[in-house]
Amino acid sequence: MASEPATVRRILHIASWYPSEVHGTLGNFVERHVQAISTLNGGEVWFAAAVPAGEVVPANTVCDHGTYTERIFYFRARKPIVWQVSRALLRAAEEATPFDLIHLHVAYPAGRAARTLARRWNVPLVLxxxxxxxxxxxxxSVPSWRRWAMRATGHAASVICPVSEDLASSMRAFGITGTFNVVPNVVNTKLFHPSASPFQGSTFNALHISSLRDDQKNISGLLRASRKALDRCDALRISIIGDGDPQPHRAYAQSLGLDERVEIAGEIPLVEVAERMRAADALVLFSRYENFPCVIPEAWASGIPVLSTDVGGIREHLTPERGALVASEDENALTNALCTWAKEGAPSNASDLRNHAEAVFSMAAVARAYTEVYTEAVTRQTAAQ
Structure with missing residues (x-):
C-alpha cells in the first residue's frame, strides 16, 4: 500500500462524490483535493459508488497512488442510498487500522458513516x-430528512471548509454552526500553465468548459448571446466543451444558425482541457449558480482572463484585473463584453494571473492550508476531551 513517513498524519478521506467506473468525472475536484493533501499527509480515500440498474456492478478496486491508497466499493443502487453507502463504508472500517483524522468531502450521502467512525475512533472530523x-x-428542493442529515454532519465536524466565503454564508443560513475555514479548490499548476510561445492572431478565441447542464450552466443563454456577438464581431470564435451531452446544445445552436460558427464538443481528457486553455484568449461562463468552479483558477494558471456571471463565490477572486463579471441571465451584457474583449483585448496580465493561481490554488498552497486545518481540528478535539 501507499508509503507514509512516520511523522505525517494518516487521514481517512471519505468522499460522497468521487470519480469511478460509474461516472468518470464525478467529484474530480475532490480527487484533486486528496492528491494535494497527500503531498504532506498520508492515508486513504474511500468512496462507495452506487451502480444504476441495468449496469454491471464492477469489482471493488484498490489503487496505490504512492502517497495515498484509493479504495472504491461498488454496490447496486437501491433506495435509500445513504444506508447502502454507510453499510459499505462501515464494513470496510471493520478491517482498517484507525486513522488520525477523518476528512469528509461533501456531507451527503457519506456523512452518516463519517460521523460514526469519528465517534468510534475518537478522532476529529473535518468537512x-x-x-x-x-x-x-x-x-x-432538498428533502427535510436530508437537510437534517446535512446539519447533523456539519455540527459533528471540528472544522468546516467550504470552497468559498459565499458557500460558508449559505451553510450558516442553512442552520449549520461551527468553526469555518474557507479552503478553495485546487489546480494542478504543472498541467495548467501559459503557452511557452503565445500566439497573437487576428481572432479572439473564447472557451467555455463545464458540465453542459443547462439548468446551471445556462448554455442556451450563452448561445443566444454568442449569436448576437458573432453578428457584431467577425474576429470572435467560441468553443463550448463539457462532460455532459452536447447534442441538445448542437441542435439549439443549429436553430440559431450557429452550427458552423460555434464549436460544441463533449468530454475531452484533462490534458486536452489544459491545451485548449493555453490556446484560448479567455474563459467564458454564464452560470445561474455556482460556488467557485475549478475552471476559473485553471484559466488563470493558464494565463487567460475569465468572463463570468456574478454568482456564488466567484466575485471573491474575480477582480477587474482577472476578468469581468456580468449579471446572471443578462445576455446583452455578455454580448457586449464578448465584443469589447474581441475588439480591444481583455484587460489582464498573464503573469499576474498565473502568480495568483500559484499563490492561492496550487497543490502546495492547498496542502499547506489543509495541514493547518488538521492541526486546528486536532487541537479542538483535544481541548474538548
Missing part, C-alpha cells in the same frame, strides 16, 4: 463542502 444545495435558491 469540506462543494455542494450548491445550501444556497437559498436551492435548499427548499
Amino acid at each position: 469540506t463542502e462543494h455542494w450548491t444545495a445550501y444556497h437559498a435558491e436551492q435548499r427548499n
Whole structure:
C-alpha cells in the first residue's frame, strides 16, 4: 500500500462524490483535493459508488497512488442510498487500522458513516463542502430528512471548509454552526500553465468548459448571446466543451444558425482541457449558480482572463484585473463584453494571473492550508476531551 513517513498524519478521506467506473468525472475536484493533501499527509480515500440498474456492478478496486491508497466499493443502487453507502463504508472500517483524522468531502450521502467512525475512533472530523444545495435558491428542493442529515454532519465536524466565503454564508443560513475555514479548490499548476510561445492572431478565441447542464450552466443563454456577438464581431470564435451531452446544445445552436460558427464538443481528457486553455484568449461562463468552479483558477494558471456571471463565490477572486463579471441571465451584457474583449483585448496580465493561481490554488498552497486545518481540528478535539 501507499508509503507514509512516520511523522505525517494518516487521514481517512471519505468522499460522497468521487470519480469511478460509474461516472468518470464525478467529484474530480475532490480527487484533486486528496492528491494535494497527500503531498504532506498520508492515508486513504474511500468512496462507495452506487451502480444504476441495468449496469454491471464492477469489482471493488484498490489503487496505490504512492502517497495515498484509493479504495472504491461498488454496490447496486437501491433506495435509500445513504444506508447502502454507510453499510459499505462501515464494513470496510471493520478491517482498517484507525486513522488520525477523518476528512469528509461533501456531507451527503457519506456523512452518516463519517460521523460514526469519528465517534468510534475518537478522532476529529473535518468537512469540506462543494455542494450548491445550501444556497437559498436551492435548499427548499432538498428533502427535510436530508437537510437534517446535512446539519447533523456539519455540527459533528471540528472544522468546516467550504470552497468559498459565499458557500460558508449559505451553510450558516442553512442552520449549520461551527468553526469555518474557507479552503478553495485546487489546480494542478504543472498541467495548467501559459503557452511557452503565445500566439497573437487576428481572432479572439473564447472557451467555455463545464458540465453542459443547462439548468446551471445556462448554455442556451450563452448561445443566444454568442449569436448576437458573432453578428457584431467577425474576429470572435467560441468553443463550448463539457462532460455532459452536447447534442441538445448542437441542435439549439443549429436553430440559431450557429452550427458552423460555434464549436460544441463533449468530454475531452484533462490534458486536452489544459491545451485548449493555453490556446484560448479567455474563459467564458454564464452560470445561474455556482460556488467557485475549478475552471476559473485553471484559466488563470493558464494565463487567460475569465468572463463570468456574478454568482456564488466567484466575485471573491474575480477582480477587474482577472476578468469581468456580468449579471446572471443578462445576455446583452455578455454580448457586449464578448465584443469589447474581441475588439480591444481583455484587460489582464498573464503573469499576474498565473502568480495568483500559484499563490492561492496550487497543490502546495492547498496542502499547506489543509495541514493547518488538521492541526486546528486536532487541537479542538483535544481541548474538548
